[in-house]
Amino acid sequence: MKEKYDVVIIGSGLGGLVSANILAREGKSVCVLEKNNQYGGNLQIFSRDKSVFDTGVHYIGGLDKGQNLYRYFNYLGIMDGLKLKKMDENQYDVISFDNDTVEYPHAQGYDNFITQLSQKFPEDTDAIQAYCDKIRATCNSFPLYNLKPGDTYYDNTTLLSLKISDFLDSITDNEKLKSVLAGSNFLYAGDKDKTPFYVHALSVNSYIQSSYRCVNGGSQIAKLLIKKLKEFGGEAYKRSEVASFGFENKKLVSVHTKAGNEIKGDMFISNIEPKHTVKMLGDDRLRKSYTNRISNIESVISAFSIYIVFKPKTFKYMNYNYYHFKNYKKVWTAADYDAESWPEGYMVSMSVKQNKNEWAENMTAITYMHYDEVEQWEDTFNTVAEKGERGQTYEQFKADKIELMLVELEKKFPNIRDCILSVYASTPLSYRDYIGVNRGSMYGYVKDADSPMKSFLSPKTRLKNLLFTGQSLNMHGILGVTISAVLTCSEIVGRDKLLAKIVKANE
Numbered sequence: 302m303k304e305k306y307d308v309v310i311i312g313s314g315l316g317g318l319v320s321a322n323i324l325a326r327e328g329k330s331v332c333v334l335e336k337n338n339q340y341g342g343n344l345q346i347f348s349r350d351k352s353v354f355d356t357g358v359h360y361i362g363g364l365d366k367g368q369n370l371y372r373y374f375n376y377l378g379i380m381d382g383l384k385l386k387k388m389d390e391n392q393y394d395v396i397s398f399d400n401d402t403v404e405y406p407h408a409q410g411y412d413n414f415i416t417q418l419s420q421k422f423p424e425d426t427d428a429i430q431a432y433c434d435k436i437r438a439t440c441n442s443f444p445l446y447n448l449k450p451g452d453t454y455y456d457n458t459t460l461l462s463l464k465i466s467d468f469l470d471s472i473t474d475n476e477k478l479k480s481v482l483a484g485s486n487f488l489y490a491g492d493k494d495k496t497p498f499y500v501h502a503l504s505v506n507s508y509i510q511s512s513y514r515c516v517n518g519g520s521q522i523a524k525l526l527i528k529k530l531k532e533f534g535g536e537a538y539k540r541s542e543v544a545s546f547g548f549e550n551k552k553l554v555s556v557h558t559k560a561g562n563e564i565k566g567d568m569f570i571s572n573i574e575p576k577h578t579v580k581m582l583g584d585d586r587l588r589k590s591y592t593n594r595i596s597n598i599e600s601v602i603s604a605f606s607i608y609i610v611f612k613p614k615t616f617k618y619m620n621y622n623y624y625h626f627k628n629y630k631k632v633w634t635a636a637d638y639d640a641e642s643w644p645e646g647y648m649v650s651m652s653v654k655q656n657k658n659e660w661a662e663n664m665t666a667i668t669y670m671h672y673d674e675v676e677q678w679e680d681t682f683n684t685v686a687e688k689g690e691r692g693q694t695y696e697q698f699k700a701d702k703i704e705l706m707l708v709e710l711e712k713k714f715p716n717i718r719d720c721i722l723s724v725y726a727s728t729p730l731s732y733r734d735y736i737g738v739n740r741g742s743m744y745g746y747v748k749d750a751d752s753p754m755k756s757f758l759s760p761k762t763r764l765k766n767l768l769f770t771g772q773s774l775n776m777h778g779i780l781g782v783t784i785s786a787v788l789t790c791s792e793i794v795g796r797d798k799l800l801a802k803i804v805k806a807n808e
């Protein structure tokens with residue numbers, strides 16, 4: 302490492318890596334510091350029984366030529382290097398319920414979305430059309446989402462305060478259709494009483510535009526970004542956990558790693574949890590009102606996931622995801638479970654390998670889990686970079702939860718146990734340790750339509766040379782985090798200038 306850089310970035314999640322690439326392109330000397338053995342945050346993969354699993358990127362939208370994420374990735378120079386498989390155009394997501402033989406498709410392309418779903422709800426075509434129109438109109442109100450200048454939507458209280466549930470109530474009385482339209486709300490941990498419509502719209506729009514799986518996992522995005530970063534002279538270091546900040550005359554001048562290294566910089570970008578960043582800074586570095594606000598923002602619920610490795614050629618590959626619920630009335634309440642009812646719903650996805658699409662190699666099933674369930678083991682820590690043990694009671698807890706998940710999956714896939722080679726699991730503690738998020742949160746901070754600005758965080762902090770980036774700003778997800786990085790870098794290089802370069806790269 303050099304003694305000093307123009308910009309030091311803490312954490313190599315997508316927000317950190319995109320920020321690093323943008324700033325290196327602008328001629329800045331950049332250093333990325335990552336605590337784990339892998340770059341990428343939620344882009345990380347892991348292998349079990351020679352089968353590759355994604356930790357967070359199960360599918361990506363908006364990657365057809367000319368669409369928004371395509372344009373951002375094309376500017377970053379990684380689009381041509383991605384290995385992708387387009388998902389089923391007539392049903393990239395399938396919404397299903399116990400005791401209902403009908404499966405409800407979400408299709409790619411808005412016209413196709415309306416056509417496919419209208420076959421299941423022939424009396425409600427107008428409502429489905431109104432839903433699609435509202436999504437597109439809402440997304441058009443977010444300038445950076447469409448690579449356009451301006452940010453006036455922050456002042457649009459009508460846009461930010463409309464609840465998804467209220468909008469669905471306004472277009473139809475068909476309760477099942479409402480549940481089907483909201484059925485993929487695992488994408489943002491939807492809450493009927495809180496979630497704004499814009500969160501739903503920004504989450505699903507890019508998938509309706511186009512949906513892809515990453516061949517051999519989403520870590521290829523991180524690898525390509527690291528490669529490009531180095532081409533522009535940037536540096537990145539794994540197993541370099543930042544433990545504290547260094548100050549001189551009240552000015553932030555450096556970071557200190559656990560290994561004892563001091564890295565100096567002119568600017569610092571934290572791609573780690575803002576709550577954690579504030580704790581690292583200490584109580585006396587920021588105004589109490591600011592630190593209290595950040596510490597009191599509600600984090601999104603966490604997840605429990607099982608990872609199933611199949612015996613060769615036993616389970617057919619599905620080129621779509623399932624969002625399944627015990628019944629259609631559970632779509633908004635799957636997080637409100639008790640010990641007897643868990644899990645009340647789940648999302649199922651599959652990994653894909655190049656030219657091997659007839660048989661599934663594995664399956665991931667994800668459901669909600671409150672951090673409280675694992676709180677008794679919160680003093681433990683375990684990652685590849687920093688091994689630890691949580692004990693036999695924790696292992697038994699996981700085994701019991703795996704069994705409950707398998708019982709639910711059997712209802713949907715009756716022969717699944719006969720196909721299983723092995724099963725593994727992750728809990729909120731896994732997410733907390735690997736991703737560094739508060740209480741294992743899936744998606745950063747809760748968005749509340751009744752208090753739309755409460756969880757809004759600016760990239761700017763109360764320290765002039767410290768910026769935030771990542772999923773806790775604005776929106777989560779691949780596109781949301783990419784945009785957050787653009788917002789962060791705009792504070793250094795200027796938004797209009799940066800946006801013009803991104804647009805020009807796609808001409």
